[in-house]
Amino acid sequence: MSTKVLEIKDVTVSFDGFKAINNLNFSMDEGELRVIIGPNGAGKTTFLDVISGKTKPTEGVAYFKGQDLRKYKEHEISRLGIGRKFQTPRVYLNLTPRENLDLSCNRNKNVFSTLFKKAPSAEKRTVGGLLETIGLDHKADIPAALLSHGEKQWLEIGMLVAQSPDLLLVDEPVAGLTDEETEQTGKLLMSLAESHSIVVIEHDMEFVRQIARQVTVLHQGSVLFEGTMDQVQTDPKVIEVYLGKETGLTPEQMLLLRIAATMAWADDNFADVQQALILDRLSRKFAHAPEEQAELRSDLQNLLATEIPLEDLVPQLTTQAQREEALMLSYEVISSNQINQTEAIVYQKLLNLLSLPPETVSRLEAAALEELAARG
Numbered sequence: 001m002s003t004k005v006l007e008i009k010d011v012t013v014s015f016d017g018f019k020a021i022n023n024l025n026f027s028m029d030e031g032e033l034r035v036i037i038g039p040n041g042a043g044k045t046t047f048l049d050v051i052s053g054k055t056k057p058t059e060g061v062a063y064f065k066g067q068d069l070r071k072y073k074e075h076e077i078s079r080l081g082i083g084r085k086f087q088t089p090r091v092y093l094n095l096t097p098r099e100n101l102d103l104s105c106n107r108n109k110n111v112f113s114t115l116f117k118k119a120p121s122a123e124k125r126t127v128g129g130l131l132e133t134i135g136l137d138h139k140a141d142i143p144a145a146l147l148s149h150g151e152k153q154w155l156e157i158g159m160l161v162a163q164s165p166d167l168l169l170v171d172e173p174v175a176g177l178t179d180e181e182t183e184q185t186g187k188l189l190m191s192l193a194e195s196h197s198i199v200v201i202e203h204d205m206e207f208v209r210q211i212a213r214q215v216t217v218l219h220q221g222s223v224l225f226e227g228t229m230d231q232v233q234t235d236p237k238v239i240e241v242y243l244g245k246e247t248g249l250t251p252e253q254m255l256l257l258r259i260a261a262t263m264a265w266a267d268d269n270f271a272d273v274q275q276a277l278i279l280d281r282l283s284r285k286f287a288h289a290p291e292e293q294a295e296l297r298s299d300l301q302n303l304l305a306t307e308i309p310l311e312d313l314v315p316q317l318t319t320q321a322q323r324e325e326a327l328m329l330s331y332e333v334i335s336s337n338q339i340n341q342t343e344a345i346v347y348q349k350l351l352n353l354l355s356l357p358p359e360t361v362s363r364l365e366a367a368a369l370e371e372l373a374a375r376g
């Protein structure tokens, strides 16, 4: 049986009567990498504050490996094995990455003894290993001030790991990073997840998709939804919260849109005409007013911006009618432009996954072309 590294039971945090965390229940297995997302003000930072002991619950209990965290002060919780990385890197800029890591490995020694005493070889190895893990071995001996923002983030992650925590709390690690740095950060966290439990708060959905197996969505201080990224991105409750309004879409409708958007992305170019088609279909089906359509269009453009593998989406279609609709809409989408080779390959994959009889496919393709012709 797996041990729970974290268990949060009926926790409420009130600030002058305002519930930043509202009767929250959450649990996480040892060794898990869990991403927490949620709109601004959802309570994500307060959630980390409760775990790290910065804020005490007004009601309820948080347990770390079965230990009631109410009994401990913030610094004691850190000694229990919970390390927290804040959004802004807190590294000593005038020291080198190696010296910063040395300091973290020797938390009980002061800055001067770390600088002037020779480190024992075991510690050196640890620091050397850490420098490699965080990809800074080639910059180990330059002042940290010269590192890029991303490199400073990795250094701080390394400094946390140097303290051998069991649970790492990481707040928005990729804010302000380049795409390449973001991807590197993802790789770093995934490699650390092999030996640590990790909670990451993040807004960047591409990044969340890169690293997350299980995502928890917070809203108004409670858990709104928990699931894989695919489930999160097709859940109407989550979409509503992110768009700030009702889309009126059911999970099935959202799934169809996602499949169509994935088809549209097949050639890495979600062309305007393809977007228009998907959104037209939407508005015809769900009768949004024209001004709402324009708004919905830009919202959905963001929302659908992440390509999800068809293998993950198609099996979620439960009825024949849904499979047929998915095929027809997808065919319409790719036929709205000249179908290129990449699209043809992805379309073939869709056909295989849908496994509809060939005569049904022909009928639906003809109907899709008629729809397109009718659109002009």
Ligand SMILES: Nc1ncnc2c1ncn2[C@@H]1O[C@H](COP(=O)(O)OP(=O)(O)OP(=O)(O)O)[C@@H](O)[C@H]1O
Binding pocket: 015, 018, 019, 020, 038, 039, 040, 041, 042, 043, 044, 045, 046, 047
């Ligand atoms: N010390 C405090 N006193 C009063 N209100 C607070 C305090 N800390 C947080 N809040 C409020 O609690 C709510 C949740 O805040 P929190 O920072 O946890 O949200 P968040 O999900 O991290 O938001 P963001 O994504 O914007 O960082 C917000 O409405 C915030 O204004």
